[in-house]
Amino acid sequence: MSRKSPNKKRTAAILIPAAALLLFTLPGFYAGLTVRRYSLESDKISSPLRIALLSDLHSCRYGRGQKNLIRAIQKEAPDLILLAGDIFDDKKDDAKTEELLSGISSLYPCFYVTGNHEYWATEDKYQKKMAILDRYGVHVLHDRMETVEINGSAITVAGLDDPDRALNFHYTRGGSLYEGELPQALAALDRERNPACFSILLSHRPELFPLYRETGFDLVVSGHAHGGQWRLPFLQNGLYSPHEGLFPKYSGGLFSESGTTMIVSRGLARESTPVPRFYNPPELVIIELK
Template identity: 25%
Template sequence: MKQGECAALAGAAACAAALGLAHYAAKIEPERLVLTRPRLAKRPPVKTVFFTDLHLGPMYPPAHLEQVVNAINAEQPELVLFGGDFFAHFLQDVHALPFSWIAAQLRRIRAPLGKFAVLGNHDVRQGARPFFELLFTEGGFTVLWDQIARPCPEIAVCGLAPYSGGEVMRQLPAGCWRVTLCHMPDKCRYLPLKASDLVLAGHSHAGQVRLPVITRMILPPGGKLYPYGLYRPQGRGAGQLFVSRGIGMSGVPFRFLAPPELVVLE
């Protein structure tokens, strides 16, 4: 085979591989909802499911919510927590969001001890906050805005507002499992983590496309220091942080080596 023919074949193979990867990242991986079970230093007394960052809109249509709800219910959790960014770009997408159907799907989530949610940065932009609160309240969730809830004597749930300084965490009671919902993980540098056993966050999507160098460049502000996984931002004397990859997409309609996930704590 001549050198020119070899080069042409190599080019064609490279093009085919690139197209295959693009198809996988756009069509296959975003549909691969997986379960993640982090190994916590202090485990919850009840089975808990955490989900975050749906970004409902053109890149992750509302119809996907049914699959997410089914996957949550299949785990039979006693407690369900949501970490924010339910919306993508509210004003652009509001005409395509079937609010009654979405609320009905949220109501289908079964959790005997309760369902709790906080807002993300996308949920307070463009006048989205009242719609988020109405949807989640109609869906049977308690929306926490710098507030603490006690679903049972063994558990305290603290929910932070998107740009909160976290002072409410100091009011978490001792002698129970204390979990804090904080949408942006990088805030854990200065939050009073000694008051909480675990902080659950999202926001970063693990970069959404996980590739050397590129991922660091595309991580969002507020999600650059702790992009994905289990951390101890303030050492062993303070609570752990778990950052989820989330479920939907933002920025680009791709996921690569960062499949959507539900987090199961048990």
């Protein structure tokens, strides 16, 4: 009968937990593109339609010419695309965002609203980003709405500008974010909304859900929180997100409160973030409306 030596026991005591830790940790850093699906029903929709929601690309790369992201979108054959802000970045150049727009804008109607990072750029850089959107025929919604007919249903898309517009291109960390005209702009959009049309509010900031709940929009779509950046399976809904802090409530997913539904994308940012994602792969969100 053989007995394990103390040395072998000590080695096993180190190696087994280390291997377990490695097995848990490594898959967490997987950052391949994921498709996340939601389905909603409304009697304002006469035949089903499909929305692709893209948020927080931050001009990150998805293959040469953005082919991986463009292919994933084409595979889903959406009826319209919503771009929920921070599609550009204030520090990275605009090339990867332009490649994406070049690949999708002639195929699908695209609607865009600003995020904070577009306003964190200098005014000159911001104007260049707006010119790119204009060049590709993207519907830019600065506190305004458009109604489109899709598959026999009238769909209103309203865009609420990011509150950092109020910083007027003079971003200082810790600046006051929600003062200014945002509540009034939101109320004006709500008044203009035709209750007979299915209405979508496109707004970058999920933490403003208490304000959105006061409106009659059928659906709010948002981004910004990057899924809370680190997510531990089964334990919590993201570790940290900007403007919500630790353990954010609205970091990603579907939220229904007081009759309002909000879908928050975990976004597409990868190499632009100083801290890698953990159990939180970037996502293309597909919303089926029936």
